[in-house]
Amino acid sequence: xxxxITEHKTVFDVKDMNLxxxxxxxxxxxxxxxxxxxxxxxIGPSGCGKSTFIKTLNLMITRVPGVHMSGDIxxxxxxxxxxxxxxxxxxxxxxxxxxxxxxxxxxxxDNVAYGPRIHGVKKKKQLDEIVESSLKxxxxxxxxxxxxNSSALGxxxxxxxxxxxxxxxxxxxxxxxxDEPTSALDPVSxxxxxxxxxxxxxxxxxxxxxxxxQQAARISDQTAFFLHGEIIESTDTGSLFSVPVDxxxxxxxxxxxx
Amino acid sequence: MNSKIADRIxxxxxxxxxxxxxxxxxxxxxxxxxxxxxxxxxxxxxxxxSTVREGGGIRDQLFNSFYILFITMLITVPLGVCGGIYMAExxxxxxxxxxxxxxxxMLASLPSIVVGMFGLLVFVNTTxxxxxxxxxxxxxxxFNIPVMVRVSEDAIRTVPPEQKEAGLALGITHWHTIKTVLxxxxxxxxxxxAILASGxxxxxxxxxxxxxxxxxPRLDYLDLNPFSETSPLNIFRPAxxxxxxxxSVNTNGIMPDIREIANGSSAVLxxxxxxxxxxARWLGSIVHKKVTASK
Numbered sequence: 008x009x010x011x012i013t014e015h016k017t018v019f020d021v022k023d024m025n026l027x028x029x030x031x032x033x034x035x036x037x038x039x040x041x042x043x044x045x046x047x048x049x050i051g052p053s054g055c056g057k058s059t060f061i062k063t064l065n066l067m068i069t070r071v072p073g074v075h076m077s078g079d080i081x082x083x084x085x086x087x088x089x090x091x092x093x094x095x096x097x098x099x100x101x102x103x104x105x106x107x108x109x110x111x112x113x114x115x116x117d118n119v120a121y122g123p124r125i126h127g128v129k130k131k132k133q134l135d136e137i138v139e140s141s142l143k144x145x146x147x148x149x150x151x152x153x154x155x156n157s158s159a160l161g162x163x164x165x166x167x168x169x170x171x172x173x174x175x176x177x178x179x180x181x182x183x184x185x186d187e188p189t190s191a192l193d194p195v196s197x198x199x200x201x202x203x204x205x206x207x208x209x210x211x212x213x214x215x216x217x218x219x220x221q222q223a224a225r226i227s228d229q230t231a232f233f234l235h236g237e238i239i240e241s242t243d244t245g246s247l248f249s250v251p252v253d254x255x256x257x258x259x260x261x262x263x264x265x
Numbered sequence: 266m267n268s269k270i271a272d273r274i275x276x277x278x279x280x281x282x283x284x285x286x287x288x289x290x291x292x293x294x295x296x297x298x299x300x301x302x303x304x305x306x307x308x309x310x311x312x313x314x315s316t317v318r319e320g321g322g323i324r325d326q327l328f329n330s331f332y333i334l335f336i337t338m339l340i341t342v343p344l345g346v347c348g349g350i351y352m353a354e355x356x357x358x359x360x361x362x363x364x365x366x367x368x369x370x371m372l373a374s375l376p377s378i379v380v381g382m383f384g385l386l387v388f389v390n391t392t393x394x395x396x397x398x399x400x401x402x403x404x405x406x407x408f409n410i411p412v413m414v415r416v417s418e419d420a421i422r423t424v425p426p427e428q429k430e431a432g433l434a435l436g437i438t439h440w441h442t443i444k445t446v447l448x449x450x451x452x453x454x455x456x457x458x459a460i461l462a463s464g465x466x467x468x469x470x471x472x473x474x475x476x477x478x479x480x481x482p483r484l485d486y487l488d489l490n491p492f493s494e495t496s497p498l499n500i501f502r503p504a505x506x507x508x509x510x511x512x513s514v515n516t517n518g519i520m521p522d523i524r525e526i527a528n529g530s531s532a533v534l535x536x537x538x539x540x541x542x543x544x545a546r547w548l549g550s551i552v553h554k555k556v557t558a559s560k
Binding site: 065067070095096097098099100102103105107109110111112113114117121122125126156157158159160171174175178 | 425427428430431432433434435436437438441445446449450556557558559
């Protein structure tokens with residue numbers, strides 16, 4: 008767990024980033040580098056700004072009225088806060104998984120094929136391949152291969168969440184953002200998603216928000232601890248949990264608050 | 266008072282109110298059907314009406330009703346759904362949007378006779394068309410659009426926001442998300458709205474009196490050229506609908522069998538609305554199943 012982060016290319020470089028909802032400052036002076044093909048966990052108590060932060064990375068936050076930001080977030084040598092960004096193109100490269108699986112009310116097949124279809128894949132054979140490989144990547148293929156044409160809403164909660172991950176990786180993003188992806192799932196489904204995350208990091212960069220510290224310790228390479236909109240401490244996961252530098256980090260991970 | 270007793274009383278009240286409503290409906294339907302159905306015969310449905318002699322049918326009126334309904338929906342549904350999409354997805358909350366919403370609500374509550382007078386001024390006189398099907402359809406569109414906009418807006422708003430976010434987060438444009446995620450999910454609601462609007466069109470008389478007129482030219486059902494004078498498909502011809510026919514027979518008919526014609530027409534009107542609703546729902550559920558892959 009103590010491998011050095013510097014070996015990996017930086018995907019996101021967040022510099023002096025601030026964010027306000029109207030007059031309320033929600034994120035203060037954040038600095039964070041997110042390395043490629045690694046799992047970065049964002050932990051912290053409710054209301055610390057961790058969900059807000061992850062939503063700035065694909066600019067979904069700009070949908071909230073009254074939000075404004077300062078500072079820089081470099082992605083692909085572009086400053087997504089300052090440069091004119093094509094949101095559609097940005098989000099094609101940065102997929103997002105939400106708290107609760109949100110498949111479209113369509114068939115399993117159409118859910119996975121949705122992104123590729125719209126991004127221009129027309130051939131049935133090619134779509135079939137993408138659907139199969141995406142569903143295999145999330146270990147859902149064997150469970151759904153006989154019901155590809157039935158509604159995705161008939162799947163269990165855990166299956167729906169894995170389907171959403173399949174739908175996201177079918178568009179071949181560079182980064183997958185996950186906003187508390189297991190908070191609505193039972194322990195068994197949670198475990199499967201965690202295993203999946205560890206496998207997916209070979210191909211994708213993953214940023215995961217979690218309120219579950221054990222989860223962060225189990226699956227991440229790097230952890231950032233958020234409190235009141237600030238990053239208190241961010242380092243490789245092993246050291247953060249074994250030798251926290253800041254007193255507040257220690258209090259939080261030892262369960263004294265939050 | 267004991268809350269259990271209160272609960273029982275409330276249940277009793279609601280059940281009896283529901284029973285009263287059902288009883289009124291059943292009474293109304295049986296009254297219309299018992300008096301009207303005996304008058305319905307193949308001949309009644311396939312003969313043109315007669316102004317003076319006994320034994321006139323309702324062939325043209327029946328056709329006109331469906332044709333005006335079709336033309337009206339052809340205009341209303343696309344406009345109404347687009348309006349609903351605008352209100353739900355594009356309109357920014359604020360004074361202007363609230364003003365638009367008030368206008369829509371006001372339009373929805375306009376008395377249909379006023380819409381008819383407006384239609385007479387604009388679609389009959391100003392355009393110089395005279396009494397026409399298109400004039401009638403446009404008048405009906407005026408008071409159906411608000412319903413359609415409102416229902417579509419509500420249907421789109423009830424789609425879970427997570428699904429919209431899912432679309433946007435996949436890098437799909439706003440319009441594509443609306444087209445491929447929101448509209449299919451909102452489809453059952455939009456369909457219900459369209460059916461409600463159709464029912465109003467079918468039963469409307471006041472707005473059509475001065476727009477589509479009280480007469481129908483001699484029609485040749487084999488003439489399918491929509492520009493021909495005698496073609497039933499010509500939208501620039503006057504067309505008396507079934508509802509208007511019932512009104513005019515009752516108020517100024519001079520044929521000896523007024524009662525029979527009115528009763529028979531009323532029964533046909535009610536049954537047509539029923540059949541149309543059932544058909545529309547059946548078709549709608551097939552489309553919905555196909556899109557959402559649900560059973």
